[in-house]
Amino acid sequence: MPRAALDKDPRDVAAMFDAVAHRYDLTNDVISLGQDRAWRRATLAALGAERGETVLDLAAGTGTSSEPLADAGVHVVPCDLSTGMLRVGRRRRPDLPFVAGDALHLPFADESFDAVTMSFGLRNVSDVDAALRELLRVTRPGGRMVVCEFSRPTFAPFRTVYTNYLMRALPPVARAVSKEPDAYVYLAESIRSWPDQRELGLLVRDAGWDKVAFRNLSGGIVALHRATRP
Numbered sequence: 001m002p003r004a005a006l007d008k009d010p011r012d013v014a015a016m017f018d019a020v021a022h023r024y025d026l027t028n029d030v031i032s033l034g035q036d037r038a039w040r041r042a043t044l045a046a047l048g049a050e051r052g053e054t055v056l057d058l059a060a061g062t063g064t065s066s067e068p069l070a071d072a073g074v075h076v077v078p079c080d081l082s083t084g085m086l087r088v089g090r091r092r093r094p095d096l097p098f099v100a101g102d103a104l105h106l107p108f109a110d111e112s113f114d115a116v117t118m119s120f121g122l123r124n125v126s127d128v129d130a131a132l133r134e135l136l137r138v139t140r141p142g143g144r145m146v147v148c149e150f151s152r153p154t155f156a157p158f159r160t161v162y163t164n165y166l167m168r169a170l171p172p173v174a175r176a177v178s179k180e181p182d183a184y185v186y187l188a189e190s191i192r193s194w195p196d197q198r199e200l201g202l203l204v205r206d207a208g209w210d211k212v213a214f215r216n217l218s219g220g221i222v223a224l225h226r227a228t229r230p
Ligand SMILES: C[S@@+](CC[C@H](N)C(=O)[O-])C[C@H]1O[C@@H](n2cnc3c(N)ncnc32)[C@H](O)[C@@H]1O
Pocket: 010, 013, 014, 017, 058, 059, 060, 061, 062, 063, 064, 065, 079, 080, 081, 082, 085, 101, 102, 103, 104, 118, 119, 120, 121, 124, 125, 126
């Protein structure tokens, strides 16, 4: 089974998501214990998108992160690198305009979107700064960005348990519900090597975004970073 390494070569990342696409949503629900739905609601609220606005959902996968926006009357454009994820998405939500594209070279003109968002995608790109700058380029001045990503639990004893949960429980659970358990070993490794809330906030600011702020969800298992294009 293809699995990406921590250099996050886009071909390996795409092949890994192609392989898990058909069971991606089910596995997600199981390993997040259903928390993912609350994270999606919080992302929608943080983005503050209004009916009729145009929003890019980058690394949209099967479109699960795009659905709350579409259902709120927002014109959402789901974009992803993996043809397998896009195929499942188009079948699930034929009403959504799925676009194939790489976060590092977005197939959109400058200032095309009122807001941009990325859920559980930024951690998978090989050049985080370049992706944040591409997101900035396609956002109109004054437009917003929300990044939803795994982060660092704030309560130290819980952080220890969580790290052990990730290291020990995730691969066996994934083996039970997924035919592609190596993808979930990558998930655990990529979360452990990801910057914490403050560090990611600095990366967002250094890429040119303004008014950068973050908020923790589920005690910091996930964080939402919000920013505005100057
Ligand atoms: C964990 S899934 C998240 C999917 C969806 N946003 C969600 O919340 O369920 C990560 C997605 O990032 C996509 N991805 C990884 N690297 C990418 C890149 N360079 N450009 C665009 N999409 C990418 C993968 O193909 C995959 O569909």
